[in-house]
Amino acid sequence: MLDFLGTRQRTHTCGQLRAADAGQTVTLMGWVNRRRDHGSLIFLDLRDRYGITQVVLDKDLAPEGHAKAEQARPEYVICAIGKVRLRGPESVNPKMPTGEIEIAATELLVLNDSKVPPFSPAEDAIQNEEVRLKYRYLDLRRPEMAHNLEIRHKVALAMREYLNAQGFFEIETPFLTRSTPEGARDYLVPSRVHPAHFYALPQSPQLFKQILMISGLDKYFQIVRCFRDEDLRADRQPEFTQIDLEMTFPQQETIFQVVEGFLKDSFEVVGEQIATPFLRMTYDEAIRQYGIDKPDLRLPPMTDVRDVFTAEELSSLKIEPGLPIVAIVIPNKQAMSNTQKKAFAQELNAAVAPDLAYLDVDRLAAAPQYAALAQHIDAAAAKNCGLARVEPENRLIVVSPRVGATAPARDHLWLYKKAGQLRLDLAKRFQDEHKAFEKKGISDDYKFLWVTDFPFFEWDEETKTWTFAHHPFTSPHEDDLIAGRMTSDPENVRALAYDIVLNGMELGSGSIRIHRQDVQQQIFRALGMSDEEARERFGFFLEALQYGTPPHGGVALGLDRLVMILAGASSLREVIAFPKTAKAIDLMVDAPTPVSDAQLKELHIRPVIRS
């Protein structure tokens, strides 16, 4: 028999009461976390979002309540009324914030029962993520998940407050909008009113926010859902949330300061200190030092050590001269046995590309004719990493192109990227030893970085054309425009584009935009887009640009990714209330689904399944 609530109201949450509250009569409501039945004495742990409080049902004190507690089971919803009582010194539970007290219940109401749950919210996450996602409402009862959502809420709130204080307006932009192909695949929504016409869900509010700048709104932000129909990853969901902002008349640094400001605040509200300003690094530097455009600064950089090799050494080690030779330091790598070294060597040879070789500096050091070389490599790497010396337990690997290396390996960018990948693979493999990825509770846990001066154009091997590396509204450096490099030297045109990187993860990116219609036209032409084609795709925007567009720029950061790092989670699914699986399915509501013929007919759609 379930009880009715009547006019009862909860007086406290389950995480609230302390020793000082002893003697008060209180009403608590919550879920049965655990029940311990000692016959005439029953303990119920009552749980809500705020914590857990122990309720005691004594048969002598409250025979009716005790009888109900006998029937209560995990996840039943209970209302307990009684006195807050200090626990005896021997029965205090120091593991619980409420462990000094308990509720001596005089009355117990069973407000609702529960089926036996497939897993217990009182325990850690189960391995079976399918079941977790199907019963997401139970999974979210776990304190860990509630905590993650709390971090998310606090971070978003701190950002709003900061941006509000800086004079930003939060302005909503449409979800039902127009497809502007390029970039990611769009999610499309068919129009009922306009047969064979489709809205697209926004991949980002990019053009709208730029138009808001044209409108003179000056400072815009939005914590906004974005949609991209691409394959998922642990750090990629088809719908995700961005903190999106745009400003009028900014320098790049103006944007950086705003972002640093709200990040500092939003880390602070969850008890984390970060140092600002963040480090700045150009794209070229990032590639040379880390082999990637989103360097993880928790690990030492790579060092080009080609200068320390003599011609004889190059030739006897069969290394192609004139190309980068990259040294990688993996911190705190313990010593290996010879057997382990051999296996590791084989693994590395398989891992590096065919035209690359790697050298083990330990082995160089052991060979008399190379001992000096090994010392020079060590010294160069140590200097570059800001170390006094490379400790012997820090394995040093050198990647270099073999003699006669062919096309891809002769390309510096390709070579740096390969070495950079190896650097990350090795770091991941030895993470238990060097512990560089573990939180230490200091500001050093968060290595922020602005990567600037991205190349404007990117060579597309497939189409054999120059394509934009960012999006086509990104402004090139004014100097490069003035020098006419757009046509004379596209490869070396720099974009006023920047990424913010945190611990090797791309947290967001932005740019100073093009505000002049003539420059925008020049860009489209440089990309091989006819005026007509540009008009067809972005006509509304090109039109708007002609009505007094101010210089403007902005940035967008992935809120989910940020919270994921703050929560110490390894997947976005841990910080999104209702996420999708790797196949983009929502297991709880079971979406997507087929729809009725009637619905399709209204939308003028007939599905054709191609096999």
Add this chain to the structure above:
RNA sequence: GGGGACGUAGUUCAGUUGGUUAGAAUGCUGCCCUGUCACGGCAGAGGUCGCGGGUUCGAGCCCCGUCGUCCCCGCCA
């Protein structure tokens, strides 16, 4: 589109060389217990070994296919 890992009780897992009736823990059910807090004790129920096909005297185990979850590459301006 490609590669990899996994799939056995509600859950977490074990299951030997292919060989009797597929096990453990936990959860669940019942009974007992007045100081537990992962309570304890006794008893019990619980299985389409993801699904389909094949090999075999015999398949959880081997083979083929398929579905699902996860991770990675491609993709993600």
